[in-house]
Amino acid sequence: MDLLNVSNLTVSVVRQAHSAAIVDSLSFDLQQGQCLGIVGESGSGKSTAAMAIMGLLDSKSLNVSGKVIFDGTDLARLSPKEFRQLQGTEIAMIFQDPMSSLNPVLRIGDQIIECVQAHRRRNKKEAREKAVDVLTQVGMPDPEGMLERYPHQLSGGQRQRVMIAMAIVFEPRLLIADEPTTALDLTIQAQILELLKTLSRDLNMALILITHDLGVVSQMCDEVIVLYSGRDVERGPAEEVLEHPSHPYTVGLLGAHPSLDADDSRLTPIPGAPPSIWHRPSGCAFRDRCKHAKPQCAERIPSLFSTEREHHKVACLLNGDVSMERAIA
Amino acid sequence: MNRVALEVENLSVEFPSPGARGLFQPPATFRALSDISLSVATGEVLGLIGESGSGKTTLGKAIVGLVQTSQGQIQVDGTALDIQKDRDRHELARRVQMVFQDPFSSLHPRKTVGHTLAEPFRIQKTAGRNDQTTKVNALLERVGLSPTHAARYPQHFSGGQRQRIAIARAIANQPSVLVADEPVSALDVSVQAQILNLLDDLKSQENMAMLFISHDLSVVRHLCQRIAVMYLGRIVEIGPAKELAANPAHPYTAALMSAVPRVKARNKARSKPIVLQGDVPSHAAIPSGCPFHTRCWLYEKKGCPARCRTEVPSLDKVDSARQSACFYSTEVESPDNGA
Structure with missing residues (x-):
């Protein structure tokens, strides 16, 4: 089918x-x-x-x-x-401009955690672990540290990796x-x-x-x-x-x-x-x-x-x- | 060989670096361009490629006099012009012109196209009030538009037509040097080709030297006789377009060439592209030694030689026409014939 x-x-x-x-x-x-x-x-x-x-x-x-x-x-x-x-x-989607698809005032970690919790009942700790998982999966260097960063601190390629990570959660x-x-x-x-x-x-x-x-x-x-x-x-x-x-x-x-x-x-x-x-x-x-x-x-x-x-x-x-x-x- | 129209010698540009500093401290600076030397002859197109932050646009702007240089010299037609002096700046504007990337922001929205195109003649006093219209009409025809377009405003034109207008404005006074900064990047593929063909025609008809800045390698390879590859404010390789594309002598050039997504040639298996790790480092933290060694695949393959980390490779001759800034330039394999 x-x-x-x-x-x-x-x-x-x-x-x-x-x-x-x-x-x-x-x-x-x-x-x-x-x-x-x-x-x-x-x-x-x-x-x-x-x-x-x-x-x-x-x-x-x-x-x-x-x-x-x-x-x-x-x-x-x-x-x-x-x-x-x-x-x-x-079904998930990623867009051309990763800067305008990410919330500039929220940390990367919070944005991925929000995405996890929007669909599944998970506590903060589980959601955080999931976030680290997906960031590792998309080949992000230092996934733990990345959670604390803001979108403007990332390069264009890294931002697109974050978007992909959120899409494949x-x-x-x-x-x-x-x-x-x-x-x-x-x-x-x-x-x-x-x-x-x-x-x-x-x-x-x-x-x-x-x-x-x-x-x-x-x-x-x-x-x-x-x-x-x-x-x-x-x-x-x-x-x-x-x-x-x-x-x-x-x-x-x-x-x-x-x-x-x-x-x-x-x-x-x-x-x-x-x-x-x-x-x-x-x-x-x-x-x-x-x-x-x-x-x-x-x-x-x-x-x-x-x-x-x-x-x-x-x-x-x-x-x-x-x-x-x-x-x- | 034709006459050299543009000569850049040991050019460096420094910008104040962003970030906190004490009230009485001098601003810290970072080098956007270091030690750039190149020359372009009349009738020649030199392509300038590199990723964002490589300094290609800064170099273009420095040549047009839009950024202050901190060291080195730029000569146009054999004379060095000082943009601090009003008279020299006026002269520079006549001899060196620029076409910008975005034709939607580089034309005055409230002036008719005719007005915009007459401006170079008014400023340089190269046409009297009476023959301005004739000259503007001739200009419009030369770039493939019609004289009836002179009365319209930029908003009435498509992206490709606007870029034609921007080119017309730049060539109005027959400059010696034309700097084209990503002139086709904002255009759709079907329209890009029209503008590329126009530039190709102009370069031979107008007998000017052109510096063509782009991130699109196939476009550069198509239009330019020679290519300079930039990385973090330096030229890492420069040479004839054909050889540089087919047989790169710098690992960065090889990686760029192999990263271009191509339509597969028939019955031809392609080798796996070289995928560089990580991002371009920031100007605030340029790696020691060869600035490219942190992402270099050849450096890894050679077992991380210490020389790459400690010594800055200079731009040395590989053969008669080509220079490369790599200690191991002879060991760079071309992406297609490579293992």
């Missing part, structure tokens, strides 16, 4: 009787221990999708529809209290990591990615990794979903998608970033900028930046269909042409 089953997840915002989708009918499955990468640029809806799964969106200002089934339970049917029990124990079965290394230096990023990999293996924890970096996806993920303007435009096994990208946007993303190993060929940028959710072109949202666009692209939103390879799906009317052109080039 799938650990997580998301179907037709749509998040839309309503302004003056107009509605626009931030995330548009996103569906995917995730198995135990698997790592899924969600890739996209700013405004593609990748963080919003994660927040929706976590149940962290404000339902007053946003319309959330679709089904999220976690381990056989439909999350929408849970009472707020039951949902809260699940958040942080079975109850050995969740799903961890959602929203750009966990974007704010960190390269050598620290390597440390944190390795830590996430080890933890996911040791705890048999599924991981949803939200990132804009295709290199990170290649290194970490089994599956990948490419989001553009709220819709998944391409998905499949990570290696497969990165080696044989079939959507012009994915091809564009790969061509736009210089590679460390390649020679000084000129970059091929994608012209223009991603559209705002209020000004999406009709039909395929990517068509006015796409060099392959044909008149029929404006007529309807392309749905996902399989390429010649199994499990590799792409939402482009011209799929065949694009891959052909790539093969020639």
